[in-house]
Amino acid sequence: MTGTLVPSINPDVDKPRMRKRGIVLTGRLENRSIIVTGAGNGIGQATARILAREGARLLLVDKDKQAVALTAESLQQAGGDARAFAADVTDEDAVAGFTAAALESFGAIDGLFANAGIGGAVIPFAERTEAEFRSVIDVNLIGVFLSLRHVLPVMYSAGRGSIVCTGSIGSARGLPLTAAYNASKHAVLGLVRTVASEAGPHGVRINAVLPGMVDTQMLRTTTTVLAPGVDPALGVQEAGKSVSPIGRAARPEEVGEVAAFLLSDAASYVHGAGIPVDGGALATMGNRP
Numbered sequence: 001m002t003g004t005l006v007p008s009i010n011p012d013v014d015k016p017r018m019r020k021r022g023i024v025l026t027g028r029l030e031n032r033s034i035i036v037t038g039a040g041n042g043i044g045q046a047t048a049r050i051l052a053r054e055g056a057r058l059l060l061v062d063k064d065k066q067a068v069a070l071t072a073e074s075l076q077q078a079g080g081d082a083r084a085f086a087a088d089v090t091d092e093d094a095v096a097g098f099t100a101a102a103l104e105s106f107g108a109i110d111g112l113f114a115n116a117g118i119g120g121a122v123i124p125f126a127e128r129t130e131a132e133f134r135s136v137i138d139v140n141l142i143g144v145f146l147s148l149r150h151v152l153p154v155m156y157s158a159g160r161g162s163i164v165c166t167g168s169i170g171s172a173r174g175l176p177l178t179a180a181y182n183a184s185k186h187a188v189l190g191l192v193r194t195v196a197s198e199a200g201p202h203g204v205r206i207n208a209v210l211p212g213m214v215d216t217q218m219l220r221t222t223t224t225v226l227a228p229g230v231d232p233a234l235g236v237q238e239a240g241k242s243v244s245p246i247g248r249a250a251r252p253e254e255v256g257e258v259a260a261f262l263l264s265d266a267a268s269y270v271h272g273a274g275i276p277v278d279g280g281a282l283a284t285m286g287n288r289p
Contacts (some may be wrong), residue, residue, distance in 0.1 A: 003087030003094035030055035033106035038116030040067030040215035047256035052080030089143030140184035195270030212278025213240040245277030
């Protein structure tokens with residue numbers, strides 16, 4: 001698989017129509033071209049909506065061709081500038097393909113939200129297979145590595161750019177039953193810190209968001225394993241209450257707002273950081289009183 005630029009489901013919305021009803025532009029990312037991976041749902045989709053609101057031109061990437069096409073179409077219909085690209089971030093040819101597509105579409109790559117990821121099996125460590133472990137590492141770590149590997153040279157040549165990678169509270173703490181996911185998210189934060197030491201002199205910033213319990217399909221699936229028979233939406237909120245002093249799970253948009261800030265010039269001196277978006281989970285020593 002090398003990836004493909006996905007035409008709009010509705011051809012009438014192929015051309016972006018900025019400043020129309022549905023998206024109120026603030027201009028913070030006006031005319032910035034940004035790639036968003038894992039844009040078909042969850043945090044990636046929510047962030048894409050926020051970036052469109054801020055005026056960015058978007059290349060949306062996801063392995064799910066239908067989901068990413070629908071996301072792009074919804075933004076186009078609301079007045080945003082978005083294109084869909086179906087690609088597997090573990091396939092280097094596909095990553096090269098969406099990098100080239102962004103350059104061809106926009107002439108530059110100003111930002112990258114390296115967000116694509118999977119949760120993996122929720123099982124004890126001793127029951128985990130090598131194949132399952134590698135499959136999570138491939139998406140969550142190698143996918144980020146390949147995205148950085150292809151986008152960074154473009155940004156270096158331009159002398160500017162901002163990258164945000166999706167880590168997790170699992171980048172900073174151990175999480176039971178999620179060895180592959182947890183290891184991959186620790187590695188993502190390490191990768192961000194290392195790249196930061198090299199990218200700064202080239203005018204490129206890189207940071208990570210570290211979401212806590214966020215109401216996404218990934219977390220709902222996890223809670224059905226941990227609490228069978230419990231409504232997934234309720235399970236997510238209970239998970240949020242169990243770890244966050246704020247006492248609830250996050251909305252995907254709450255992570256997206258932080259990612260948009262980091263991609264913007266408003267964060268011009270934020271570099272090499274892992275920013276928790278977790279309702280205070282990493283700041284505490286356990287559950288709320």
